[in-house]
Amino acid sequence: APASKMAALSGGGAPWRRGWLPALQLVRCGSKAVTRHWKAMHFQRQKLMAVTEYLAPRPAVPPRCLAPRKETLEEDNGYVRLLRRQVEEVFRDNRMIAVCQYNSMPGEDVVLMRHYLRKHNIEVKFVLNEIVRPVLSQSKYKNLLPLFVARNILLVSREAKAKEMLRVLKGVPQINLLGACIDDTILSRQGVENFAKLPLLEAAQGQTVGALALLPSQTSSLLQRGSAHLTALLDQHIHRLQAGETGSPAEPAPAQSSGAH
Amino acid sequence: RPRSEPPLCPPGPGGVAVPRAGLKKYVLPPDYSGITLPEKTKLKFMDKVPAVPKVRREPRRLRDIRGPARVATDFTQGQYGILALGGGYLHWGHFEMIRLTIGRAMDPKTMFAIWRVPAPYKPVTRKSLGHRMGGGKGPIDHYVTAVKSGRLVVEVGGRCEFGEVKPFLTQVAKKLPFPAVPVSRDGLQQMRREEEEKRLNNQNPWTFERVVTSNMLGMRKYLSPYDLQLKGRYWGKFFLKHRV
Numbered sequence: 001a002p003a004s005k006m007a008a009l010s011g012g013g014a015p016w017r018r019g020w021l022p023a024l025q026l027v028r029c030g031s032k033a034v035t036r037h038w039k040a041m042h043f044q045r046q047k048l049m050a051v052t053e054y055l056a057p058r059p060a061v062p063p064r065c066l067a068p069r070k071e072t073l074e075e076d077n078g079y080v081r082l083l084r085r086q087v088e089e090v091f092r093d094n095r096m097i098a099v100c101q102y103n104s105m106p107g108e109d110v111v112l113m114r115h116y117l118r119k120h121n122i123e124v125k126f127v128l129n130e131i132v133r134p135v136l137s138q139s140k141y142k143n144l145l146p147l148f149v150a151r152n153i154l155l156v157s158r159e160a161k162a163k164e165m166l167r168v169l170k171g172v173p174q175i176n177l178l179g180a181c182i183d184d185t186i187l188s189r190q191g192v193e194n195f196a197k198l199p200l201l202e203a204a205q206g207q208t209v210g211a212l213a214l215l216p217s218q219t220s221s222l223l224q225r226g227s228a229h230l231t232a233l234l235d236q237h238i239h240r241l242q243a244g245e246t247g248s249p250a251e252p253a254p255a256q257s258s259g260a261h
Numbered sequence: 262r263p264r265s266e267p268p269l270c271p272p273g274p275g276g277v278a279v280p281r282a283g284l285k286k287y288v289l290p291p292d293y294s295g296i297t298l299p300e301k302t303k304l305k306f307m308d309k310v311p312a313v314p315k316v317r318r319e320p321r322r323l324r325d326i327r328g329p330a331r332v333a334t335d336f337t338q339g340q341y342g343i344l345a346l347g348g349g350y351l352h353w354g355h356f357e358m359i360r361l362t363i364g365r366a367m368d369p370k371t372m373f374a375i376w377r378v379p380a381p382y383k384p385v386t387r388k389s390l391g392h393r394m395g396g397g398k399g400p401i402d403h404y405v406t407a408v409k410s411g412r413l414v415v416e417v418g419g420r421c422e423f424g425e426v427k428p429f430l431t432q433v434a435k436k437l438p439f440p441a442v443p444v445s446r447d448g449l450q451q452m453r454r455e456e457e458e459k460r461l462n463n464q465n466p467w468t469f470e471r472v473v474t475s476n477m478l479g480m481r482k483y484l485s486p487y488d489l490q491l492k493g494r495y496w497g498k499f500f501l502k503h504r505v
Contacts, residue, residue, distance in 0.1 A: 038497070052467050052505075
């Protein structure tokens with residue numbers, strides 16, 4: 001019986017023995033530290049690994065409930081600055097700026113329209129809203145902001161030729177005039193049509209000058225009216241006398257009429 | 262995708278026309294001014310057997326697989342590489358696979374690749390098949406290179422982007438005997454930073470390191486003395502990425 005007990009006990013590890021060192025016993029049975037397969041961990045080690053796992057921080061307010069940080073767009077883009085400068089120049093240099101809605105047009109129609117407008121010295125400019133809006137909001141043209149919403153184009157010109165522009169645009173159904181800024185005056189579509197009906201500035205000026213100069217021009221004729229009337233009456237009288245006396249020599253009436261001048 | 266702004270003016274009967282395209286942002290091409298290509302851009306051929314083959318058969322010494330790598334953990338010449346996330350042995354077949362795959366996929370005029378592991382130097386013995394135990398140690402069968410976790414295997418560089426290099430590096434990384442990932446310089450820095458952040462913002466007051474160093478609850482009875490350095494992140498040849 002003691003032999004069998006010894007045999008049975010010495011067969012499998014010896015945990016019953018006091019002072020059991022894992023270094024000695026585990027070398028005998030079990031694999032090495034580094035194995036190709038996933039070596040089974042001691043249960044105590046498993047518990048330790050479970051206890052010492054990573055715990056992520058949990059703030060009181062989850063980050064997805066807070067407002068997202070708006071990433072500020074970089075304005076150092078040189079291209080954006082160039083386009084803004086161009087828009088500012090356009091608004092500074094041109095007298096008439098018309099904003100139109102632009103729907104898709106065939107390419108050749110666009111070219112034709114540009115050609116006709118170019119003949120009247122009107123340029124067509126395509127601008128992006130995201131560039132125009134900041135420029136306008138900082139300049140004096142703030143009231144034009146509601147026009148720059150969807151796809152649009154600018155028709156700019158140094159002279160205010162509204163009539164020719166409207167005529168060309170009438171032939172192009174895809175472009176609708178929204179509003180215009182002529183000589184720093186904002187006009188709606190109706191206003192542009194009324195403006196087109198007005199005569200040209202030079203003609204209006206000429207008319208005004210003519211109307212004003214009408215009275216002074218009449219002054220000299222008014223002053224001369226009396227003497228001219230007298231001269232005319234005397235001439236008539238002379239003619240009547242000459243007609244009455246058929247052969248009598250001419251009176252010195254012309255000397256009298258020349259003295260009246 | 263940025264959220265749409267509030268409508269600039271109230272929509273009319275036709276609805277609001279959403280702008281389809283904004284200003285095109287021109288991106289400058291990458292600047293490769295500081296990059297010089299070495300003379301031999303392709304990977305060197307690695308020998309199966311070292312020039313002076315070993316006469317004396319060596320013990321297994323599996324500790325060259327265990328734990329974190331101390332050499333070749335950072336980039337030297339290249340910008341992208343394959344990082345080993347576990348320990349293992351690379352033999353000549355692996356070397357040939359890496360060399361040929363990378364050589365096939367890269368452009369030798371604009372890119373270069375270098376080895377970060379030495380040629381096989383460690384002899385591995387094998388007994389002939391079908392024999393019983395005993396009769397001494399077997400003869401040397403082949404040579405291998407030991408790779409620990411955190412070591413770079415190959416480095417690729419030159420006038421190229423990570424996106425161009427990643428496909429064939431992942432292809433190679435999947436075929437290696439240990440888990441591996443393609444990384445760039447920034448990616449590696451990012452990984453290390455994240456690890457550090459994780460270690461710092463861990464809400465668990467009980468860490469493996471703390472338990473082991475102070476031998477709480479007599480845990481060292483069940484742990485190896487190497488766990489003082491390995492700190493629960495390594496188990497055998499495996500690297501436990503999710504720990505601490």
